[in-house]
Amino acid sequence: MHASAQSQQHPVLDYAISHLTDLIAFDTTSKYSNLAIIEHLRSFFADLGADVSVLPNASGEKANLVARIGPADAPGIVLSGHTDVVPADPKQWQSNPFDMQKRGSRLFGRGTCDMKGFVACAMAAAPVFAEGKLKRPLYFCFSHDEEVGCLGAPAIAKYLASLDVPPELAIIGEPSEMQLINGQKGKIAMEVTVHGDGGHSSFSPQHVNAVEYASRIIAMIGERSKRYEREGPFDQDFSVPHATTLATIINGGVATNITPDACNFIFELRSIDQDAAQTDMQALIADVEAALLPEMQALAPKARIDWEEVFSYPAMGDATGCETFKKIEPILPARGGKVSYGSEGGVFEIYGGIPSVIIGPGSIRQAHKVDEFIEIEQLSQCLTFLDSLDTWMKR
Known part of the structure; x- marks a missing residue:
C-alpha cells in the first residue's frame, strides 16, 4: 500500500515517516559520534515535558538518552532502541543510504529496519503518551554502540536499576516483524x-x-x-x-x-x-x-x-513467566519464538534486573544489507501496538 492509504489506518503514521526521514539523515555508523542524534532526541522529548537524562560515555564522544513520561513513583515499562547503524557503502546502494527514499510500500535507508523505524514510531507515539495521565511511567531509552557489542546499554540498565522504583519490563524494538520474541542468543x-x-x-x-x-x-x-x-x-x-x-x-x-x-x-x-x-x-x-x-x-x-x-553480550532469557509480562500479555502480539541475533535485552536483565522481550517493526533479514528497507505496514502495526500500550498504562 501507499503511505496515504496507510495514514488512513493510523493517524500518526505520517509523523512516524517524517521522524524516520530525520533520523536516517544522521550518519550514526558506530565509528562516528552519536551526539547529534542524541541532542535531536533530547530536544524532542524535553519539549514534550519528559524528564530527560543524557548519559555520556567515558570519552564524551558518545551518549545514551533516557526520557521518562509519567510518574516516577511507580514501576514502569522501557521502550529501548539503539541509535547506531552498521556501515553503508553508497556506491553499492541504489540511493543515498542516509537520505531515506520511498519506493512503493517500502522505505529505504541505512537503519530504517535496524532500528530507527522503531525509534521513529516511539517518537510519533510519544505526544499521545505525554498528553494523558499515565498510571505507570514509560522510559524511552536510546543507546550508543549496540552494533559493536552493546557497549552503551549497560550504563542505561544500571541507571534504571538505581532508581527508587525501577522499571519492571523492557520492550526491545529490534526488528521482529512485530512478533513477540521471548529469547535471544x-x-x-x-x-x-x-x-x-x-x-x-x-x-x-x-x-x-x-x-x-x-x-x-x-x-x-x-x-x-x-x-x-x-x-x-x-x-x-x-x-x-x-x-x-x-x-x-x-x-x-x-x-x-x-x-x-x-x-x-x-x-x-x-x-x-x-x-x-x-x-x-x-x-x-x-x-x-x-x-x-x-x-x-x-x-x-x-x-x-x-x-x-x-x-x-549476554543472552536474553524468557520473561514470559514474570508477573508484569502476565499482566501486559493481553495487549502483546503473537509469539514468534526466539532469535539468534543479538539485542540489548540480555543487558537489561543482567545489569538492571529488568526482564525483557523483543517487539519491533521490520524484518531482521533486511538488517545490515545493501538497500536496507522497512515496509510501511510494519510501522503502522508498531503504532497500533503502542496505542494499546498507551491504553494499558493509563488504566
Missing part, C-alpha cells in the same frame, strides 16, 4: 593471534607457518559448530536451535616468498545457554592449544597463540 567475539616463526619460504619445513596454523584453528572452530549442530544442546524455539561458531575476519602474510610469522582472525560463539558460553569458549581454547602448541613449539619455542575477547 548471547555472543562472544574473540580475536586470535597466532605467533609463528617466519623466514624465506624455501626453508618452510623449518618454520612455523602462522597462516597454516590459523587455518587449522579455524577448522577446529568449524568442527565445534558442526558438533553443536549434531549434539546440541537444542532449543527448538530459536530460529537456529543450537549454538554456532563462525570465523569472520582474517589477516596474515606479507609476501609470496616469506613464511608468515603472524596471522590473526576473529570468530564468534553464539550461545543459547548463557551459563555455558564462557565454559564452552575455554574448552575450545584448551582443545586448540593441546592439539597445536606442542608441535608449534617443537620447531619454535617462542611460538604461541594469543586469545583476546573483543566483546561479549
Whole structure:
C-alpha cells in the first residue's frame, strides 16, 4: 500500500515517516559520534515535558538518552532502541543510504529496519503518551554502540536499576516483524593471534607457518559448530536451535616468498545457554592449544597463540513467566519464538534486573544489507501496538 492509504489506518503514521526521514539523515555508523542524534532526541522529548537524562560515555564522544513520561513513583515499562547503524557503502546502494527514499510500500535507508523505524514510531507515539495521565511511567531509552557489542546499554540498565522504583519490563524494538520474541542468543567475539616463526619460504619445513596454523584453528572452530549442530544442546524455539561458531575476519602474510610469522582472525560463539558460553569458549581454547602448541613449539619455542575477547553480550532469557509480562500479555502480539541475533535485552536483565522481550517493526533479514528497507505496514502495526500500550498504562 501507499503511505496515504496507510495514514488512513493510523493517524500518526505520517509523523512516524517524517521522524524516520530525520533520523536516517544522521550518519550514526558506530565509528562516528552519536551526539547529534542524541541532542535531536533530547530536544524532542524535553519539549514534550519528559524528564530527560543524557548519559555520556567515558570519552564524551558518545551518549545514551533516557526520557521518562509519567510518574516516577511507580514501576514502569522501557521502550529501548539503539541509535547506531552498521556501515553503508553508497556506491553499492541504489540511493543515498542516509537520505531515506520511498519506493512503493517500502522505505529505504541505512537503519530504517535496524532500528530507527522503531525509534521513529516511539517518537510519533510519544505526544499521545505525554498528553494523558499515565498510571505507570514509560522510559524511552536510546543507546550508543549496540552494533559493536552493546557497549552503551549497560550504563542505561544500571541507571534504571538505581532508581527508587525501577522499571519492571523492557520492550526491545529490534526488528521482529512485530512478533513477540521471548529469547535471544548471547555472543562472544574473540580475536586470535597466532605467533609463528617466519623466514624465506624455501626453508618452510623449518618454520612455523602462522597462516597454516590459523587455518587449522579455524577448522577446529568449524568442527565445534558442526558438533553443536549434531549434539546440541537444542532449543527448538530459536530460529537456529543450537549454538554456532563462525570465523569472520582474517589477516596474515606479507609476501609470496616469506613464511608468515603472524596471522590473526576473529570468530564468534553464539550461545543459547548463557551459563555455558564462557565454559564452552575455554574448552575450545584448551582443545586448540593441546592439539597445536606442542608441535608449534617443537620447531619454535617462542611460538604461541594469543586469545583476546573483543566483546561479549549476554543472552536474553524468557520473561514470559514474570508477573508484569502476565499482566501486559493481553495487549502483546503473537509469539514468534526466539532469535539468534543479538539485542540489548540480555543487558537489561543482567545489569538492571529488568526482564525483557523483543517487539519491533521490520524484518531482521533486511538488517545490515545493501538497500536496507522497512515496509510501511510494519510501522503502522508498531503504532497500533503502542496505542494499546498507551491504553494499558493509563488504566
